[in-house]
Amino acid sequence: MQSSVAVIGAGSWGTALAMVLADNGCKVSMWARRQEVVDEILSERSNSKYLPGIRLPETIYPTADLQHAIKGHHYVLVAVPSVGFRNTMRELSAFLSSDVKVIHATKGLDKDNLIRLSQVMLEEVPQLKPVNLAVLTGPSHAEEVSRRSPTTVVVASQNRVTAETFQDLFMNSYFRVYTNPDVVGAELGGALKNIIALGAGISDGLGFGDNAKAALMTRGLMEISRLGLQLGAAQMTFAGLAGIGDLIVTCTSKHSRNWRAGYQLGQGKTIDEVLSSMNMVVEGIYATKAAFQLAERHQVEMPITTAIHSVLFEGRSPRAGVEDLMGRGKTHEMEEVARISMSWES
Ligand SMILES: NC(=O)C1=CN([C@@H]2O[C@H](COP(=O)(O)OP(=O)(O)OC[C@H]3O[C@@H](n4cnc5c(N)ncnc54)[C@H](OP(=O)(O)O)[C@@H]3O)[C@@H](O)[C@H]2O)C=CC1
Numbered sequence: 001m002q003s004s005v006a007v008i009g010a011g012s013w014g015t016a017l018a019m020v021l022a023d024n025g026c027k028v029s030m031w032a033r034r035q036e037v038v039d040e041i042l043s044e045r046s047n048s049k050y051l052p053g054i055r056l057p058e059t060i061y062p063t064a065d066l067q068h069a070i071k072g073h074h075y076v077l078v079a080v081p082s083v084g085f086r087n088t089m090r091e092l093s094a095f096l097s098s099d100v101k102v103i104h105a106t107k108g109l110d111k112d113n114l115i116r117l118s119q120v121m122l123e124e125v126p127q128l129k130p131v132n133l134a135v136l137t138g139p140s141h142a143e144e145v146s147r148r149s150p151t152t153v154v155v156a157s158q159n160r161v162t163a164e165t166f167q168d169l170f171m172n173s174y175f176r177v178y179t180n181p182d183v184v185g186a187e188l189g190g191a192l193k194n195i196i197a198l199g200a201g202i203s204d205g206l207g208f209g210d211n212a213k214a215a216l217m218t219r220g221l222m223e224i225s226r227l228g229l230q231l232g233a234a235q236m237t238f239a240g241l242a243g244i245g246d247l248i249v250t251c252t253s254k255h256s257r258n259w260r261a262g263y264q265l266g267q268g269k270t271i272d273e274v275l276s277s278m279n280m281v282v283e284g285i286y287a288t289k290a291a292f293q294l295a296e297r298h299q300v301e302m303p304i305t306t307a308i309h310s311v312l313f314e315g316r317s318p319r320a321g322v323e324d325l326m327g328r329g330k331t332h333e334m335e336e337v338a339r340i341s342m343s344w345e346s
């Protein structure tokens with residue numbers, strides 16, 4: 001039987017994932033905020049602002065009416081930016097029945113309560129069952145997925161049947177889907193790597209080399225894991241696609257909006273100049289603010305996040321931010337390893 005899926009969000013990622021589902025034989029209803037996007041898809045089969053040059057399959061049915069978008073669908077995918085996530089879920093709440101399975105592909109945190117987005121889903125749509133929720137994350141730029149370039153992602157859910165149901169819906173010859181029970185790690189990996197990608201862009205914009213970027217990625221993963229473990233994630237998740245995998249692609253790809261924003265900051269532009277030059281979401285900016293507050297709340301050391309926070313929100317120059325990082329007091333690479341190594345006893 002043909003599955004029908006509602007995709008909420010018609011930016012780059014919602015559209016690219018709608019294409020994967022359509023390629024898999026699903027009937028896809030896609031909600032866009034603006035009627036112009038709907039009209040363009042209906043008349044041209046394209047979404048030129050977000051995926052220029054890509055032809056969308058005929059089995060993607062766009063609509064600007066949220067209720068119409070999800071009516072009769074057993075599966076819902078939410079792919080709106082984190083800043084609009086809570087409101088979108090609140091609006092959806094009136095139309096979602098309790099047996100629907102919902103997956104989100106947004107990489108961010110709730111800016112007000114500093115919670116994960118699957119937690120926001122349950123707050124705003126209390127009739128949803130936690131076992132029916134999942135998260136899709138991993139190294140996956142929309143531009144490449146929409147060109148059907150080989151991509152791997154992770155679907156995380158506390159319930160195996162739900163994870164495998166979404167795995168079956170999305171998986172195909174160019175889109176390989178793994179499952180993982182660690183929802184906390186999957187969501188945090190996706191949200192926090194954007195901060196480090198901003199840093200990688202800043203480093204490149206300042207003219208630094210590969211050594212600096214490798215350092216940022218490695219030490220960045222360390223602080224992502226540190227906060228993640230404190231918040232209940234499984235360490236191994238950060239060694240997988242939702243962790244190091246996504247960190248690599250976002251810190252090194254020309255497609256990354258976070259890297260591009262960081263690059264311009266490194267070249268001397270202000271944050272306002274950078275944001276006005278980009279017509280797509282830069283999640284790392286919001287994630288930096290949220291992670292900085294979480295680090296303070298949980299007493300977790302996150303020097304790179306702190307340095308990027310000082311550049312974004314405290315008027316520190318990118319170069320001074322790097323000096324802050326390089327001038328920190330000396331430390332072990334891994335406190336945990338140093339602590340358990342008997343040979344280190346004096
Ligand atoms: N692009 C990618 O390669 C990937 C993106 N993601 C994640 O997916 C999420 C969505 O990003 P992406 O599709 O790339 O973003 P884009 O910038 O490409 O598009 C944003 C989309 O969200 C809509 N939108 C903007 N603000 C709001 C709001 N407040 N409420 C509801 N909708 C809103 C926009 O509508 P309008 O046009 O009307 O402004 C547009 O449809 C992000 O969390 C991102 O990190 C994850 C993996 C890959």
Ligand SMILES: O=C(CO)COP(=O)(O)O
Pocket residue numbers: 107138139140141194197246249250255256257258259281282283
């Ligand atoms: O999450 C992404 C790729 O996995 C997209 O990253 P950007 O938002 O930086 O483009």
